[in-house]
Amino acid sequence: MSEQWYDQADTGLAGAGRVTVLSRADVRRCLATIDPVEIVRRTLARHDRGESLLPAEAYLRWENSRGAYTRSIGMPGAVGPHHGMKIINASVSNPAAGLERAGGLGLCFDAETARVTSIMEAGLLSAVRTAAVSAVGVDVTGFGGAGSLAIVGCGAQGRMHAALLSRRLPALRAVSLHDRDPAVAHRLADLLSRDDLEVTVHDKARDAVGAGEIAVFTTTADEGYVTPDWTRPGALLVNVSLGDLADETFLDAAALYVDDLDLVADNPRRPLGRLMRDGLVTRPSDGTAKPIDATLGGLLTGRYRSRGTARPHVVLNPFGMGVLDVALYGAIASQARHLGFGSLVDLG
Numbered sequence: 001m002s003e004q005w006y007d008q009a010d011t012g013l014a015g016a017g018r019v020t021v022l023s024r025a026d027v028r029r030c031l032a033t034i035d036p037v038e039i040v041r042r043t044l045a046r047h048d049r050g051e052s053l054l055p056a057e058a059y060l061r062w063e064n065s066r067g068a069y070t071r072s073i074g075m076p077g078a079v080g081p082h083h084g085m086k087i088i089n090a091s092v093s094n095p096a097a098g099l100e101r102a103g104g105l106g107l108c109f110d111a112e113t114a115r116v117t118s119i120m121e122a123g124l125l126s127a128v129r130t131a132a133v134s135a136v137g138v139d140v141t142g143f144g145g146a147g148s149l150a151i152v153g154c155g156a157q158g159r160m161h162a163a164l165l166s167r168r169l170p171a172l173r174a175v176s177l178h179d180r181d182p183a184v185a186h187r188l189a190d191l192l193s194r195d196d197l198e199v200t201v202h203d204k205a206r207d208a209v210g211a212g213e214i215a216v217f218t219t220t221a222d223e224g225y226v227t228p229d230w231t232r233p234g235a236l237l238v239n240v241s242l243g244d245l246a247d248e249t250f251l252d253a254a255a256l257y258v259d260d261l262d263l264v265a266d267n268p269r270r271p272l273g274r275l276m277r278d279g280l281v282t283r284p285s286d287g288t289a290k291p292i293d294a295t296l297g298g299l300l301t302g303r304y305r306s307r308g309t310a311r312p313h314v315v316l317n318p319f320g321m322g323v324l325d326v327a328l329y330g331a332i333a334s335q336a337r338h339l340g341f342g343s344l345v346d347l348g
C-alpha cells in the first residue's frame with residue numbers, strides 16, 4: 001500500500017504530538033537544581049500512605065551473541081501529578097565494549113491525555129535514584145552516624161553511592177573499596193580523595209566488607225557469597241545488587257528492611273524473593289518464619305520503628321521502585337521547562 005493510502009486511512013487527528021527530549025547533559029544540568037534525596041524521601045513516604053501507583057515490572061531477558069545476560073525492564077509508576085515509566089536495559093558484556101552496563105529512557109506522561117510529554121536519558125538518573133534510596137535508608141534505619149563505609153563493586157552505582165554517601169555522612173572518616181577489576185576501584189579512590197577521608201582499595205572483598213559500619217554491594221554478582229562472618233558486628237549491609245548476600249546473611253539479620261514488599265515477593269528470581277516464596281522469610285508481623293521488619297516508607301511515616309545498629313548485622317534490600325524514578329523524571333522535566341533545556345520534537 002502506498003504512503004497516500006496510509007494518509008487517507010489515517011484519522012487526521014493529532015497523534016503522539018510534541019515531546020521534549022532531554023539528553024544526559026540536560027538531565028545533569030537539571031539535577032544540579034533539585035534535591036533528589038528529598039524527592040525520593042517524600043515519594044517513599046507517599047508510597048507508604050497509598051498515594052502512588054506501582055504496578056509489577058515487565059522483565060524481558062535474553063542472551064546476546066556473546067552469550068551474555070541481557071535484559072530490558074519496564075517500570076511504570078504514578079505519584080501526585082507525575083505519571084511515567086522507566087525503561088532500563090542492560091547487558092553484562094557492555095563494559096568490555098566500552099559501554100555502561102545499563103542504559104535507558106525515562107518517560108513522563110500527561111496526566112489527562114496519557115501522551116508522552118518528555119523523554120530523557122535514564123542511566124544517570126537510575127544511579128542517582130538508587131543512591132538516594134540508600135542515603136534515605138542509611139538515615140532512617142539509624143546509621144547516619146557511621147564513620148566507615150565499604151563499597152563492593154565500583155561501577156556506575158558504586159561511584160554514585162560513594163559520591164553521595166561520602167557527602168551526606170558527617171562522621172565519615174574511612175572508605176574501603178573493592179572491585180574485581182582493581183583499576184575500577186582505584187579510579188573511584190581518586191574521585192573520593194579528600195584530606196579528611198582515608199580511602200583504601202582492598203584486594204579481597206571480605207577485607208573491604210569487614211571494615212565498613214555500612215557496606216554497600218553494587219556488583220553484578222548473581223550468586224550470594226557474603227556470609228555473616230564477613231561482616232563488622234552491627235553493620236548495615238545495603239544489598240543494592242540484590243545478589244551478593246548469601247541466604248544465611250538474610251536469615252541471621254537482626255533487622256531486615258526493604259523498599260517495597262510486593263516487588264520483592266513477586267520476584268523469586270532474586271534471593272530475598274526466593275526466600276519468601278520458600279516460606280523462609282515472611283512479610284512483617286506474619287510470625288511463621290523470619291519476618292521482614294519494615295519498609296523504608298513505613299519507617300518514614302512512623303508505621304514501623306527502626307532497630308538502629310544491632311548485632312550481628314542489619315540488611316537493607318532495596319529492590320528498586322520505578323515510581324521513585326518517575327517522581328525524579330517529573331522534577332527534571334519541570335526544571336527543564338523552567339530553564340529552557342532540551343529539544344522539542346513534533347512526532348505528528
Ligand SMILES: NC(=O)c1ccc[n+]([C@@H]2O[C@H](COP(=O)([O-])OP(=O)(O)OC[C@H]3O[C@@H](n4cnc5c(N)ncnc54)[C@H](O)[C@@H]3O)[C@@H](O)[C@H]2O)c1
Nearest residue numbers: 101153155156157179180218219220221240241318319320
Ligand atoms: N536495587 C536497585 O534499585 C538497583 C538499581 C540499579 C542497579 N542495581 C544493580 O546494581 C548493580 C550494579 O550496577 P552498575 O550499573 O553499577 O553495574 P556496573 O557494571 O557499572 O558495575 C558493576 C561493578 O561491579 C564489579 N563486579 C562485578 N561482580 C563483582 C564481584 N563478584 N566482586 C567484585 N566486583 C564485582 C564490576 O567489575 C563493575 O565494576 C547491578 O547488579 C544492578 O542490577 C540495583
